Amino acid sequence: TDAVVALIDTRRKVRPEEFAAKAKSLGISDRNVSALLAITWCSFPIDEPQCESLMVPFPAQDGPNPPEPIGLVGMEFEQADICLFEELAHVDAIDWCDLDFSVVRGLAYYTDTVFEVLADGERAIAGGGRYDNLIELFGGPATPAVGFGMGDVVLSLVLQDRGLLPEGDALMDALSRPSASYRPDVFVIPAGQSPEEQEAAAKAVRPLVAKLRRGVESKAYQDNEKRKPWDADRYALASNGAPPLHARSSNKATKNIGKLLQDAAGQKAKLAVIVENAEEVTIKDLRTNQQDATRTKIAELGRVVAERLGV
Template sequence: MTLAMLIFAALTEGIRAVQRSGREGFAFGHGRRPLLQPQHRGGRGGGPRVVRSAAADGQAVAVGPVQTTEAEVKTPAAAGRRSAAVVQTAGGTKESGVKEAPLDLNPPRGTRDFFPDDMRLRNWLFDKWRRASELYGFEEFDAPVLESEDLYIRKAGEEVVGQLYCFADKGGRRVALRPELTPSLARMVLAKRGQLNMPIKWFAIPQCWRYERMTRGRRREHYQWNCDIWGVGEVTAEMELLSCIVRFFESVGIGSDDVGIKVNNRELLREVLHKNGVPDDRFAAVCVLIDKLEKVPLDHLRDDFRALGVEGSQLDSIAASVRADQTVDDVAQLVGEDSQAVKHLRDVFDMADAYGIADWLVFDPSVVRGLAYYTGVVFEGFDRAGELRAICGGGRYDTLLEMFGGEPIPAVGFGFGDAVVVELLKTKGLLPDFADTSVADAVVWPLAGGDETSTVQQAAGRVATRLRQSGLKTDVILENKKSKWVFKHAARVNAGVLVVIGADEVAGNEVTAKRLCDKEQQRVTLDGTHLEDLAAEWAMGEGG
């Protein structure tokens, strides 16, 4: 029997075997020997048995019945992965007849990518925050972005707990991405309490996470400027914080006509509720609803108040007491002038004149802040145009350590999100222009080809190193590029000087320096510091 006849018989028997079995047996690529095709389990049940040939025609052949289950078609998870069998071709490559769904190139909903231009803005804002903090004697700290879930469940309001990004780690421990930094700070203070010299003034710029409804200036991740003072029970601590916030606003061009800071005392609200018959065990829950009154009409919240036992004339009396047009004197008449909460508020407004921030502060008895741990004065920055939600906020939390099993330490602090202040600056036309930002002071261009390339590149590396050691930001052209591309690149990075080095320059131990603002150029020896001095002068726009 000839070789051709043997091959034909083998192929015929293979096809008959598949037909007899009634299921997948062998898959054949055009011009390829038969390959064993195993049962495919690409989901629950079988999937389409499509095998792409390595042949040039690019067609696919399916051998055996195709069994696509209804679940596989409808299940979103199945749609995002390969459903065809992957087989080994004679050439050793693995191929499939069905492509995966394209990757979603957007960041997760509510999060952001930071491209270089975005990073310039972020760094500018962070520098402003750091400068304001340092002017007031705050020290920087940080904490893990991942904390025990229990850290937040113990002290936060129900709203924050419901917004946690939380999960079990691989060890089965319940953890969460921090929604705010204050609990981590409290944990750190409690852990080192005997070693810390009170009072302490600390600041941080952490990234925080909350799974909440997104609005203008509010995302699911954001960076937040935090300043906290521990160990001071007097309102002088509040005044330092309020003044620090105002100094930041002024540093970016925002005035008291643009932004105000609402101030209240949470204990004052407790006294108002007590006068209206609300028991202490419902105080925190009622505060959460009162916090919503600025954004949600009272009639829309009556059912929620009723569920807490607050309704009718009782609710109307409370609502009247927390109207924004109420003065400290109005509320004092209700709770009495001997109230400590009233005294603290009067102290804040009296001291505001001394700090030069009286025009920024507004009394608003409806401000309670949404977190359950606040115990005294609370405050909230707001856009006077009414276009944005709270810009910043904070308050006193003297009993927070008790929630973690420690002895109480008086403390007060604030948080200030990046997204909302950027929106505010954008609205006011106050965002900085980074068009003239210098990415590099100098660009080094190794200009050579052929056998000289390596020598010239090494020389360029030595020159770049010298410039960098002298403090100049220096970029190097890393590939062989035409002059048009090089000059365009130098302009894009706003370099002041282009340093060209070719074979002739290497031989003469020199470089050609070109000032980019007017194209003046000089041959500069590499002896001494002539190059560094000239490059620094030209990079600063001098010497013209």
Template structure:
């Protein structure tokens, strides 16, 4: 059966989640959100398929806009709001980030995994409730009964995968993944509806040593991007330590969830609204200030778990990056212990990364009790921080870092025998493993073609002088070597 999908115009414009034909009535055939193929032969072909997989055909007299002279309709299309197009330079920047993430994780002993980009909707509602549905891009196949959702995070998928093979997996499990994720929320600076994310997790180890090892991996990536402990702070909290303060203030355990949610929202609230919401939970302004002071004055000695973690952070050499901050509680309900967020010290951006301990999640998905700790780092805020601080490489440096810089750019001097030698020489260089390019322009002006070679950041330019020889030019130094045999060019380049 086919997927019968209805475009929700509110979702496209940015005010709601994706809706499918299973969730609301099909729009009329004249709805501007409907896509119709005007060709009558195609309509007859499609109408022969099962009606449960296709929409009704529009009336034969329905009017369609006339194509432009180019053969396309005049209205241009753009990427959906909150999504991005990646042109070559954008793609190179993203690849730089991905490569750095992978190299860091592998260097710290993690293995790469991945899962599907969509999951059963229940995978998310089982831990977060039905309210999470409004934050997801969810859908159902036409005629189907199962609801799915594009993944908004990786931790539930990871827990499902571990639960499925828990008894056969060696412990501790050290996995990482890099992939795209989706959230149906209002796009703004640092937050998009589709984004890439690095996920790093250790499962089967409940020790503070595992927590510190995970944090050290995160710091390793930040250092690799050229950031320093003066520019970045890892603010570490601990849910058990916060709960001990809750008990001191006689907050009922049944209200912990609401209090954690309020503390997580605090940086986004005006002070008056923060106090107002605290009052709804039974605290007046004076009592709320006392609670805030208790959280603000916490140190590593406040809690035994925090003390152990501080000791391990010293041993791994990353304590200079960290600060104890019990106001960091993280909004997700599945966190059970240590939590942390990574912020740039200027305070301009959202969190670069965040994570913590989630010791009960694998068991929730049918696996055995499995302690776990992990974090995620998104590409959107990280890219903004690197660009603002001048740490995102550009041009030849960027291509060097992702191993995408052309080794050689071949130019014909325009003579017939040089033209005939161009393509075979390019092919020979490529077979030898060299990144070789040539122009697709009609001009044979050597000066213009040398500028093209420089613009694509090639290391060398080769000017084919005749059927047997060429001039080899180093585009970085300007040095030239004349009368290089074409049949020895591979050896010359590899040497």
């Protein structure tokens, strides 16, 4: 119920005794109160994307000497949750994510997963979630959606505290560099000859897009103990780096390469990257309609594309 959700939203803001008293006033049994305390006090690394359930010991109480657990709370994940874990793993984000059942965001229009982005484990920079019914509530069509809000002041303070906000000449130099292109640099398309290659290519698309967007930090930058995010050599090609690229892929279900190439051309992408298997791609220049005769190793793709585009 809304009252329980509102209660969970206060979990880390009130003492366990106060939380338990409020829970009991809502008609929750002692055993379920203990289970609720356990579930909402713990957070868990998502280290196994294929996990289907989670067991939590309870009761869990604050303090240096909590009592021995008297049981386990079992939670079954739905297929949608497992798919989310898999997607986080595909884009190499899973190590940054924890499951925290005390995060409910306290807003009634959320319908599924909610999330918060934290700095130093406590300062919330951003938060949001899934709201599949919101557009329909305002008279629009049923539209699955996700969104978030971000605090620019909090973000700037976090960067400032960590010495990651450029000032003076460094700020002017950073602002003077070319910004990312609104036109996609690359459009990634799955291909493959055999069914096995097609499956491997399809699985490689999302991680590859994420990798291209992230770029590769140069060896010189990594070896510099005083490095800053705005250093000019951060993605230097001359030192085995590769700059972040504007990369996209299609969300269409079709596997027809011709239609996907049309989609890429329609979005004015400069290059199409056709994933042949888990290790190789073929590059097609959509500006000249010329396709490479030889394949490129995925491990070298970022540098090859950057050199070809002159970025």
